[in-house]
Amino acid sequence: MTSQAAHEVRPPAGPASAFAETVSADDFKAAFRNHPAGVSVITTQSADGPVGLTASSVFSVSVNPPLLVFSLSTHSSSTPAIRDAETIVIHLMGAGQLELAKTFATSGIDRFADTSIWSRLVTGEPILHSANAWLRGRIVNRIETGSSTVVAVQVLQMNVQDKVEHDAENAHPLVYHNRAWHSLSEASVVG
Amino acid sequence: MTSQAAHEVRPPAGPASAFAETVSADDFKAAFRNHPAGVSVITTQSADGPVGLTASSVFSVSVNPPLLVFSLSTHSSSTPAIRDAETIVIHLMGAGQLELAKTFATSGIDRFADTSIWSRLVTGEPILHSANAWLRGRIVNRIETGSSTVVAVQVLQMNVQDKVEHDAENAHPLVYHNRAWHSLSEASVVG
Numbered sequence: 001m002t003s004q005a006a007h008e009v010r011p012p013a014g015p016a017s018a019f020a021e022t023v024s025a026d027d028f029k030a031a032f033r034n035h036p037a038g039v040s041v042i043t044t045q046s047a048d049g050p051v052g053l054t055a056s057s058v059f060s061v062s063v064n065p066p067l068l069v070f071s072l073s074t075h076s077s078s079t080p081a082i083r084d085a086e087t088i089v090i091h092l093m094g095a096g097q098l099e100l101a102k103t104f105a106t107s108g109i110d111r112f113a114d115t116s117i118w119s120r121l122v123t124g125e126p127i128l129h130s131a132n133a134w135l136r137g138r139i140v141n142r143i144e145t146g147s148s149t150v151v152a153v154q155v156l157q158m159n160v161q162d163k164v165e166h167d168a169e170n171a172h173p174l175v176y177h178n179r180a181w182h183s184l185s186e187a188s189v190v191g
Numbered sequence: 192m193t194s195q196a197a198h199e200v201r202p203p204a205g206p207a208s209a210f211a212e213t214v215s216a217d218d219f220k221a222a223f224r225n226h227p228a229g230v231s232v233i234t235t236q237s238a239d240g241p242v243g244l245t246a247s248s249v250f251s252v253s254v255n256p257p258l259l260v261f262s263l264s265t266h267s268s269s270t271p272a273i274r275d276a277e278t279i280v281i282h283l284m285g286a287g288q289l290e291l292a293k294t295f296a297t298s299g300i301d302r303f304a305d306t307s308i309w310s311r312l313v314t315g316e317p318i319l320h321s322a323n324a325w326l327r328g329r330i331v332n333r334i335e336t337g338s339s340t341v342v343a344v345q346v347l348q349m350n351v352q353d354k355v356e357h358d359a360e361n362a363h364p365l366v367y368h369n370r371a372w373h374s375l376s377e378a379s380v381v382g
Contacts, residue, residue: 022347023346023347023348023349025255025257027349027351028251028254028257028326028346028349029254030324030351030355031283031323031324031326031349031351031355032250032251032259034283034323034355034362034364035229035249035250035251035283035364036227036228036229036364036366037227037229037250038226038227038228040226056250057250057252058226059226059228059247059248059250059262060223060226061248061262061339061341062336062337062338062339063216063219063220063337063338064216064337064338065336065337066214066216066219067337068223069260069262069341071252071260092222092223092225092226098382102382132222132225133221133222135219135222141334143332143334143343145252145256145343146253146254146255146256146258147253147254147255148252148253150252150260152334152336152341155214155219156213157213157214158214158222160218160221160222164222164225171225173225173226173227173368174381175227175366175375175379177364177375180380180382181380181381181382182375182379182380183379183381184227184366184368185379187378187379188366188373188374188375188376188378188379189371189372189373190286190289190365190373190374191289191293191371191372
């Protein structure tokens with residue numbers, strides 16, 4: 001745990017709160033189900049061993065210092081270990097790692113069962129070898145919302161695969177949209 | 192302005208700070224250039240008239256209450272007006288709105304010049320008619336980082352186009368990746 005306190009997002013006071021009740025949960029979910037996002041797998045080393053989950057809410061917020069943000073749903077069993085970790089690893093996934101992304105989104109299995117696909121950094125966190133890029137960082141802020149935690153991470157160490165750095169067009173990132181997995185390529189370019 | 196204070200993300204103290212200097216800005220940018228994201232246009236009504244910008248960092252963090260988060264770069268001229276607004280509108284863009292997304296990402300033009308494509312809500316904020324969905328909300332938290340602000344919004348009111356609600360496969364969301372615009376469709380599904 002870092003020494004930074006968690007911040008709570010409070011609903012606005014006053015008449016606007018009445019408005020909030022006009023937003024249907026179904027509408028809100030439908031809108032964001034159609035809002036696509038790149039796919040990441042986030043791992044850490046807990047007291048009980050390696051922990052990891054698939055997330056589709058990672059974005060960078062600052063280059064100097066290198067900061068990224070993501071959210072964790074309170075519904076995922078791996079959330080407490082990631083949320084409370086001091087350091088974690090964020091893996092940015094390509095379409096070639098579809099099965100790995102699915103594994104880390106599946107409940108009730110040992111997500112680290114295949115020991116050929118991961119190893120440990122000297123600092124203890126598990127890394128998945130095949131990811132397009134991995135970034136190891138320290139959690140510097142946590143914001144508690146209704147049903148999730150927004151986590152801010154300062155990146156300490158990272159690795160980008162050569163194909164991503166030098167041949168980005170062929171790195172084919174993995175995208176999650178409307179409960180399906182997509183890959184971007186030349187064929188999906190519209191402008 | 193809401194009454195909630197802005198929180199600052201502080202770099203970690205102690206030996207880890209030395210680590211941070213080993214992350215190259217080029218590597219960090221290369222990793223996230225390859226990390227795709229759905230495209231949004233965010234608008235507000237400022238004292239000087241309507242303001243808007245294209246963003247690729249919007250995600251939902253909670254359904255109850257309905258909350259979303261995005262980041263604003265300090266490099267964009269429209270950032271101060273959006274960041275300091277009390278209420279804003281987030282539009283989730285489809286591939287059919289590519290030109291609109293480009294317009295709101297272009298500097299030095301009047302982004303609202305074509306008055307046929309937008310109108311005002313009774314509360315004053317501009318809305319773009321063609322977006323797949325729009326969500327009007329109140330800013331409930333701001334987190335200042337090195338070169339951007341992370342903004343949390345509670346949604347007060349929203350509209351989802353019928354095609355998104357009932358025919359999500361044909362809503363074809365717009366995705367930004369590696370400095371190009373992509374569309375998702377049946378053809379991009381991998382799993």
